[in-house]
Amino acid sequence: MSLIFGLLDIANIAQPAFLIAGSYAAYVLNSAYGVDPIVVGVALTPLFYLIGAGVYRVYYATFERRGEESLRGLVFFFGLLFIIEVSLSMRFGVDYRMAQAAYVGKSIDLGGGVGVAYRYLVPCLVGLAMTLTLYVFLGRTFYGRAIMAVSQDQGALRLMGANPIHIKTIAFGIGIAAASLAGALLVTIAPVIPSTDRDYIGRMFAITVLGGMGSIGGTLVAAVILGVAETLMATFFGPSWSLAVSFGILLLALAVRPAGLFGR
Template sequence: MFSLDLFLNALVAGVLLGGFYAAVSLGISIAFGLLDVVNIGHPIFVILGSYAAFVLNDAYGLDPLLSGVLFAPVFFLIGVVVYQVYYLSFERKGESPLRGLVFFFGLLFIIEVALLLKFGVDYRLIEAPYIGRSIHIGEVGIAFRLLVPCVVGLLMTLAITQFLSRTFYGRAIKGVAQDSLALRLMGIDPVRIKTIAFGLGIATASVAGALLIMISPVEPSIGRAYIGRVFAIAVLGGLGSIGGTLTAALILGIAESLTATFSGPSWSLAVSFGILLLVLAVRPAGLFGR
């Protein structure tokens, strides 16, 4: 049963969801798209970010966005350590990326279990004054708990894009997977660049996690649902293109929202894998791919 109101509402919710998905996918776009590091464990860092926001909110009533930003440097350091371990155990030895995949998959489960032991299986949520509110434009309702993540996601994407194109580190990050010897011949240490970039990717998970717990309650295993999404977005957007990631995130958000509205929420998870398969079959380079 189709109605225009329903469609418009679903469309707007999809766009808002897309902005949030962009925030979740940034880390994958950097690690997988720019560094050739298949960090399949990225979603669990997002969940970790959610729990960080939850703990501070629960104890001190701290705004989730604030804790997302506060924890970003800590997450950056976690990323630095994770990359160093990955580099020393796999990349430096020239191991195939497939083994790295196993490493990150293992990391995902270890962190998930750790969270489970610490916080249990209960859904956790946070409180902030704006979370329950919404604005209405005609028949279309815009919930703040979706609007805020979308705006923050867009800002974060913009910030990363600017960083990559305007700074020495940023340009080096964009080039590091293309030819690391060429970088060394310009006086750049590629391992250092990759470490910084990976740390940056994990730092985005701190903010993305805070956004996630704003949108819906969180328990340790829901990160798995995001593995398909983030890879679908990274591949659809085209590896190495942050602008492509944003476009792809919006497309997936809208597709999921429309599917959930008209066919039921249980189908929405299938959308991301459907898109992933379709892109790999039709245009493996993605929308803006290399």
């Protein structure tokens, strides 16, 4: 999300649908063949990369090239969100689905009665590794730097010898692949239904903006802040307050730092 919305300026609200699609892909292969859901998630990233690249090409050909990106583009992604969600509902029903892995149910004891379940620890570490990989990719490679530059001045990027459409296709593919892997992590941690994506639309935007558009490190920090705040609110005041907290923190933070926590 940070990549696509933060760096490309494309308001892809279908992003959480790809998250859930990743969850279901991991769930299906996990329950059918017993493959570890996270291994499935990693193995399927090339496929989701191609899907993401394809989606951007369609979006480019039908909307962006004609300069109709803002409002109609939003409708395009909204439609995509529903198509994915409804397809998943029709194929798998609306029951909660969850993946199984060898380490689920086990935990490390940290002493003093505090323990960390592997069910949380493993996805957390994989998520951190993915974030770090993206961070290094953006800062250290030619493609990464071009992705950071593309929304600032496409014409100037052409003068560097890079095709902006090609660069955006790569970025979109990576964004979707990352979402699908995150979905595989999610289905390992908690059960998922096709409409879970709706819970994440607002959060994803809030985190991206709070972290500072396109800053990978900022996105991670913002996600932790909002996650902890939501959990605290849910514990002490009831879960219905959770989303209000996300946006409350977002508004407060933006009043102080309009570019987001780590925005440039």
